[in-house]
Amino acid sequence: MQQEFDLIVIGGGPVGENVADRAVQGGLSTVIVEHELVGGECSYWACMPSKALLRAGAAISAARRVPGAAEAVTGHLDVQALFAHRDDVVKHWDDSGQLEWLDGAGIQLVRGHGRLDGERRVVVDTPDGGSVELRARVAVVVATGSDPLIPRIEGLAEARPWASREATSAEQAPRRLAVIGGGVVGVEMAAAYASFGTEVTVIARSGLLREFEPFAGELVGEGLAEQGARVITGASPVRVERVGAADDADASGGEVRIELSTGETIVADEVLVATGRTPRTHGLGLETIGLEPGDWLEADDTLRVPGHDWLYAVGDVNHRALLTHQGKYQARAAGDAIAARARGDEASDAPWGAHVATADHHAVPQVVFADPEVAAVGLTAAGVEEAGLRTRVLDYELGWVAGASLLADGYRGTARMIVDEDRGVVVGATFVGQDVAELVQAATIAIVGEVPIDRLWHAVPAYPTMSEVWLRLLEAYGRPAA
Incomplete structure (x- = not known):
C-alpha cells in the first residue's frame, strides 16, 4: 500500500523539522521519516547536552575571577x-514533546529507516x-546529517x-x-571533562x-592548561589498544593505551575520537537514482541536488556548513x-534572495563553548x-574594554x-x-548587511559592556573622513 504526500523529508532532526514546517506553511502535505528520536542529534547528543555539561564549569570559573564571588566558591x-x-x-531521551509539536504543526511522522527507491519514491x-x-508528488528532502569519522588507526575501532x-x-x-582531535568537539569535551576533575589529554597533531x-x-x-588538561601537538x-576489560562485549572497563608517533604512550580509561564527520548517506538508496x-x-x-529537480539535500549532509543553526537556515530556504x-x-535564487542559503559562503557564525569562548x-x-x-x-585586547574588567579580574x-578596503565593509570578525x-550576532549583522564602516561609527555601544570593543576596533581603523 502506497501513501502519497507532496513532500517527504528523510530525517527528523531540527533541519528536517524546519523544512517540513515551512513546506506545511506553504500548503504542502508533508511527512517526516525518522528511525531514532525526533529532534535529532542536536537535541539529544550534541548541541544541547554538550552545552549543559559545559555550563557549570564555566559558571564556577567565572565566579572565581570576580573578587568577592571567588571567596564564595568553597566546594x-x-x-x-x-x-x-x-x-x-x-x-531523558524522550521525544514525546517533539511528537506533540509535529502534530500541532500538521506534519505526519513515519517511524523507521527511509531509503530512496527511484525518483520520488521512499521505502521505510x-x-x-x-x-x-x-x-x-513534489519533492524529497534528505536531511540525515552526519556521523563521527573514525580514522584508520591500528586497533582504534x-x-x-x-x-x-x-x-x-x-x-x-x-x-x-584521552581526546584525539583538536577541533570544536574535541576542545569542548576536553573543557567539560577537565571541569569534572578528569585527567584530560588532548592529542592534536x-x-x-x-x-x-x-x-x-x-x-x-x-x-x-589552566584547567589541568594536557595538549599534545606535533x-x-x-x-590503540584496550587492555584489562572484563570481556570483548564490555563497552568500557580496563584501560586504553595510545601509542604516539613520538614513541610516547598515553594511558586513559576512555578515548574520545573527534577528528571530523562523515555523511549519513549509506543505506539511503542513492544508487537507485544514480x-x-x-x-x-x-x-x-x-x-x-543538481540533475534531480525533485531532490534536496539540507543540513550536514550537503557539507556546506556543519552547524545546526546553519542547517536550520538552509531548511527555511529549502x-x-x-x-x-x-x-x-520561480524560486528567488539571486544572492540574498528568499529561497537561497547565501550566508553559507561567507557569513557563517560559530561559537566554541570552551574556556575562553571563541565566537x-x-x-x-x-x-x-x-x-x-x-x-x-x-x-584589540579585550581586557582593555571596561566591560571586560567588570566581568573578570585580569580578563x-x-x-x-x-x-x-575596496568596499569599506566588515568581512570577518573573531x-x-x-x-x-553574544558578540557574534552584531558582527554577523554587519557582514550580512554589508554595513559601511562609516555607518558603524553611529552604532554606539552601551557602556560599560563588552560591545564597547566595536568602538575600539573602529578607532583602530581610523575615523571617517569629514
Missing part, C-alpha cells in the same frame, strides 16, 4: 548533579519488521572508543580521558581549532523554495588572503575585525574571551 562541581541536569535538558523499513511505501554521543551521554566521568584565527587555538590551549596516534552511497550530497543555493516551485512560482563569523585573515581581497586586519582575550558568544 567542587557536583558531577552527578550536572549529569542529572543534562538528562533534564535532553528530556519500520521497527516491527514491515515496510511502508511513500511517494512524493577494536578499543571501543567514544565519539561525541558517548561523551555527551556518559553516566559518569572517567578518571582519565596540527594544533587546536585550526579553522579559526591562530590566536583562538592559542588562548583556548592556555585555558585548557604527534599522531599510531596504535548517486554514490557514502558521498556528501552536492546542493545548489536553493539546496536542490522549504520555502519547494513550496514556491510547487505553486508554479567568529565570516573570513579569517588567511581566508581573505586566499580570496585575494585587499583588507585591513584590526586587533584575557582578543578581538579581530577584518575590513574589505572574539576570544570569557562570555564573548
